[in-house]
Amino acid sequence: SRRLESVSRLNKKNHPRAKKSSFRPPSEMENAVAKQSIPLLTLYKMGRFNLSHRVVLAPLTRQRSYGNVPQPHAVLYYSQRTTPGGFLVTEATGVSDTAQGYQDTPGIWTKEHVEAWKPIVDAVH
Numbered sequence: 001s002r003r004l005e006s007v008s009r010l011n012k013k014n015h016p017r018a019k020k021s022s023f024r025p026p027s028e029m030e031n032a033v034a035k036q037s038i039p040l041l042t043l044y045k046m047g048r049f050n051l052s053h054r055v056v057l058a059p060l061t062r063q064r065s066y067g068n069v070p071q072p073h074a075v076l077y078y079s080q081r082t083t084p085g086g087f088l089v090t091e092a093t094g095v096s097d098t099a100q101g102y103q104d105t106p107g108i109w110t111k112e113h114v115e116a117w118k119p120i121v122d123a124v125h
Helices: 002-014 028-037 073-079 111-124
Strands: 044-046 049-051
Touching: 073 111
Parallel strands: none
Antiparallel strands: 044 049
16 A cells, blocks of 8 residues: 555656646637537536546456556556546456456455555546
8 A cells, every 4th residue: 555655656746647737628719610620529528527528548458457456557557548637437347356357357345456546546637
């Protein structure tokens, strides 16, 4: 847990996306032009979430969560693939020891799993 926290701090400090974002919402005119030409890049309300575009990272099964525990490298992996106002689905995550499709996929049924997910969630929000 301490190691995950220090990796998270390191990644936030050194990763280019960890710095203050230069993202700004599009102006009304930019949004109007985009709606006419590229709906994929327009604002979208998905339930209670306001997305800045409609590009989504689909869930992946990477099989790199040894012992079903998300690893520190996942912090960097997912933070590299997120954008402000975007939507990212991490990967197939087992909710119990018997609910796994593949070996070494992350779990979320123990306190250790939950704690390992925290720096990943922090890195992408």
